[in-house]
Amino acid sequence: MNDTTTSRQRYRRGARDWVVDTMMFLVAVGFGLMGAVTLPGEPPPPEPPDPWRVTEQLIALACCGALWWRRRWPVGIAVALIAISGFVSLAGGAMLAALFSLCVHRPPRVGLTVLGLSFLASYVGALVHPDPYDTPVLMTFMLSAVFLTAAAGWGLSVQHRRQLLDSLRERAAHAEAEAQLRAEQAQHRVRESIAREIHDVLGHRLSLLSVHAGALEYRPDAPADEIARSAGVIRESAHQALQDLREVIGVLRAPVGELPQPTMADLAQLVEEAGDTGSEVELVEEHSGQIPERTGRTAYRIVQEGLTNARKHAPGARTTVRISGTPGRGLNVEVGNGPPARAPETAPEAPGGGQGLVGLTERVSLASGRLEYGPGADGGWLLSAWLPWPS
CATH class of the missing domain: 3.30.565.10 (Histidine kinase-like ATPase, C-terminal domain)
Known part of the structure; x- marks a missing residue:
């Protein structure tokens, strides 16, 4: 009973957390919608809708919803979304958000390891979903790797900045205690x-x-x-x-x-x-x-x-x-x-x-x-x- 209460208090969101989580969810959904939109020059979607296409969209929406639990299980959510994104391209936005959050809240060694897994999933995705404009697979993989590296690097920089601020606060508190x-x-x-x-x-x-x-x-x-x-x-x-x-x-x-x-x-x-x-x-x-x-x-x-x-x-x-x-x-x-x-x-x-x-x-x-x-x-x-x- 006490452990459950402590766990709930530990993961209770504040106002700022609700704003950040909502923006993460909306960005992931927007990224998925961009992938679902038919671009000019592409063949129109079949009528009636392709069941796999509908299933893929539902899976991508579920991946976006999983971002609400990324604070509690950052490594598990990130690894699961990376694995799914290798076969469901519409889950790429949710995967980037999970990777960013993981690099913010976990040690760099863990973040870089998961980044390597995302490279592998990105290469598998480039093979499973070839570009309709006949872009080489290597080029598609390199473009995805740039996005992945940018998300992970941003997360690591945020973590480093937070650690720096915490260190400065600790030094200030220590200096104040010494002065006292x-x-x-x-x-x-x-x-x-x-x-x-x-x-x-x-x-x-x-x-x-x-x-x-x-x-x-x-x-x-x-x-x-x-x-x-x-x-x-x-x-x-x-x-x-x-x-x-x-x-x-x-x-x-x-x-x-x-x-x-x-x-x-x-x-x-x-x-x-x-x-x-x-x-x-x-x-x-x-x-x-x-x-x-x-x-x-x-x-x-x-x-x-x-x-x-x-x-x-x-x-x-x-x-x-x-x-x-x-x-x-x-x-x-x-x-x-x-x-x-x-x-x-x-x-x-x-x-x-x-x-x-x-x-x-x-x-x-x-x-x-x-x-x-x-x-x-x-x-x-x-x-x-x-x-x-x-x-």
Whole structure:
């Protein structure tokens, strides 16, 4: 039941198919009528009509009607009409239409094979029905072969054109899919970049808030001036965090733009803010020359992540930030801290915890650098990186 329904849907004609099939039928009928008409100089048809002549006309009409099923059985219909046309000359038009349709819908190898059979049938027809004007059999065969070759060649050209159009549509669809994939990949890279920037921009500020809020929570008996100083740092850090967040959101809403990027000139302020948490932070710069902007941004992020981790995991530890290098040899960035002066407070962890070093490794890799981190010899922690610095 399902197979029958599928078969009917497969061969269901559309409006264009009905028009083409009707024209094929009418052309085949017209070709047969031209063969049935008595030309000037020919003897008139006998009275009463010759039974074979009538039978031949009925067979030719049936061959024309068979063209309505050529889409379903193109090879069978074409071979049958070719065989009939070798003995019924009036079926020549239907045979040409079937041959054309076969070459359109079947591979060229099949079409050329059937074309060879049509040559054989045409030669048999030239022998069975000699020309009334005494035209040589070879000449009649050659004329028929021209018509057959033209029909088959036209069908093959139509098939080739359809395949070319299908190939162009497929290429266009493939190119559109590739363009969409590239756009999605670019969007994904932009989102990853935005996520890293948000982590770097806000992580430092929020870690300051976490440290000072934790100190106020776990040391309510601290001196008044220390509480006031911590409250001031919290207020300033919250203000800066909101300001950074506004800048990020503004960039996301803008049609064109880049996220706010720090430079090496902001490194001193970063170290100063880290020292406000009560830890001793030293900045040592041993480099000469102008550091490239991209390299400076990456170095800033490395120092920022190192100070954030030192503040979270080694509160009160002495931290040293060392920047060294020369053009051509590269830029070395080290953030090392000693053992914690006190146990880390169990304050709520800042957002993005545990992902900073992962994102930093990716950032340094994109800059064609190297990143290493691990326990130091003095029981602390050392974060070091090498970044290329072209000469």
